[in-house]
Amino acid sequence: MADDPKPDAPEASKPGSEAAATPPGEAAAPPPPAPPKPAPKPAAAAPKPPPPPAVMQTAPWESELTASLKEEFGDAITEFSSYLGQNFLVARPGAAIPILQSLKDNHGFDYLVDITAVHWPKRDEQFDLIYVVYSFARNERIRIKVKLKEGDRPETAVDVHLTADWLEREVFDMFGIEFEGHPNMKRILMPDEWQGHPLRKEVSILGMDNNWVQQNLGIESGQ
Amino acid sequence: MSGTFLDSTELVLNMGPQHPSTHGVLRVIVKLDGEKVTGTECVIGYLHRGVEKIGENRTYAMFAPYVDRMDYVAAVSNGLGYCLAVEKLLNVEAPPRAQVVRVILTELNRIASHLLWLGTHALDIGAITPLFYCMREREATLNIFEKYCGARLTTHAFRIGGLQYETYEGFEQECLAFCDMFLPKCDEYEELLTGNRIWVQRLRNVGVLNAEDCKAYGVTGPLLRAAGVKWDLRKAQPYSGYDKYDFEIPTCENGDSFDRYIIRMREMRQSVRIIRQAVADIPAGPIMAKVPKVIKPPVGEVYVSIEAPKGELGYYIVSDGSTQPYRVRVRPPSFVNLQSLDKMARGSLVADLVAVIGTIDIVLGEVDR
Structure with a gap:
C-alpha cells in the first residue's frame, strides 16, 4: 500500500511544475496557475481505486536452479x-x-530449516504448508509452499530430513495436519488430551479448551 | 520370574520435569539397561504459552516485548531477529548508528548467554566454583542493559526501525571497561576447567554429533561449529552490518561436549573483539528509521534469521496488510537442537546424559514458546 502512492506522486507533480513553468515565460498571467492545480488532483485520485491489491507483489524467480527443477x-x-x-x-x-x-541430492540443499503452516479458512485450500531449506554449499535459502485442503494428509519428510520429526509434530499439534508415514504422529507442545488445534484461525485466543483447563488445573478458565 | 536380581532388565525412568540438570521443565523418559541409556524421549510443552498465537492477536509493535520471553537469557537476540524481520517486511533499514548499538548489545548478550551456560553446565558436571565467577561477570553485562533500557533480562532494547533510546553518558567507556575486565576472566575460567582432568574426562567423547548428523537434525550454532562446520549466519548472510567487523568463526573437529565448551569460550572472545571494534566507531546520526506510527506492512511474507547464541533463530512472518501479523512463526534453535538429544545420548551412561543435556544449551522458554 505504501509503495503505490509514491510512484504516482512524482508523476503528478511533474505536469504541475511544467504547467507552472510555461505561463511565466509568455506573460504575467495569474489565472494559469489555477487550472493546473485541479489537474494533478484527479491524477492523484484516479490511481487510488487500484491500491487495494491484496496480493503479494511478487517478482518472477528465474535461475539455473528453477530451470533444472522445471525440467x-x-x-x-x-x-x-x-x-x-x-x-x-x-x-x-x-x-x-x-x-x-x-534439492538435497542434486542441488545441495541439505539443511531443512523449518516446517510450518498458515491457516487461511476462507480459501478452498485452507492451509499453506511451508518448508524452508538452506544449502550450506550455495549459501542460499528457499521456501517450498504447498497448498492443502482440510483433511489432506501430506507425506512426511522424515525420510529425507530427520529434523522433520518434531517440526511436523508441531504442525500437527498446532494445525491438525496429519503427516502420512510419520513415525510418531502425536502432539508435542499441547497436552495429549487437548481438544482442538490452537493456531487455526477459528480458535479464539480466549476460550480454548476450557474443559481441559477445568479438569486438569482446577481453575475456572485459562483467562 | 526366573533368574536372579543380577540379571539386567530394561528400566524406564522419568528424568524431570523438575530436575536440576534440565534447566527448566523438561521431562526426559529414559530407557536404561543397567546404567546405559538405550533410548530417550523428550516430553516438552510445560512452558508453552502460545507465543505464536499471541502474535496473531497483537499489533506488530505490541508483540515485540513477547519475543524477549522466549529465550529469556538472550532476549536481545530475540528482539533483534523480530525487529529485522518486520523491518524487512516494511522494506526499511535501521540507521547506521542504531545498527552499531544493536551489534554491541547483541554481542554483550551473547556473552551473558554463554556465561550462564558455562556456569550452570559446570555446576551440572560438579564444578561449583565457576558458577559464581560466571554470574559475577554476567552481572556486568546486565548492568549495562539496565542502564541502557531499564531492564536486565527481558530487555526489549530495540524498536522496529531502530532503537527507542539513545545510548547513555559513558556507554562506550563502560563497554570497553567490560571488555578489558572480561578477557582475563576468560583465561581464569579456562585455567579452572580446560586442563582440569575431571572436566575433560566428563566431556571428552560424550554426546558426539558429527557434521553429517548435525545437518540431518538441523542442528545449528555452537554444536554445528564444534562438529567442524564453519558456518555462522553473521558471516554467511550478514545482517546489521556484521560484515564490517573483523572476527573469526571458531571451529573444532570432534563434535563432542568438550569441543562445544571450547567453541563457546572462543566465541565469547570473538564477541569481545566485535564489541571493541563497534564501540570504537559508533557513527553519529538518527537512531530511528522513518517508520509509520501504525505499522502496516504490505501483503507479503518473509523469513529472516539471525545467529542467536544457541543457533539459527528465524522469524517467518506473514502480513495480510493489516496492523497485526497474520502469522508469526518462530524457528527456535533450542527446539530443533534438543531433538538431537536421543542421537547423542544413546549408548552413553546416565551421568553423561546430564552432561549432554547441558551441552546443547537449551532454554525451555524457547523450546516450548
Missing part, C-alpha cells in the same frame, strides 16, 4: 516467485517430498 518436475511446480529478494516455489501437494529429496 525435472514439470507442472508439479506451479510457481517460482521472489518477494523482497527471498525466493520460493509453490508445488502441488504430492510433489513436496520428491522436490525436497531432489
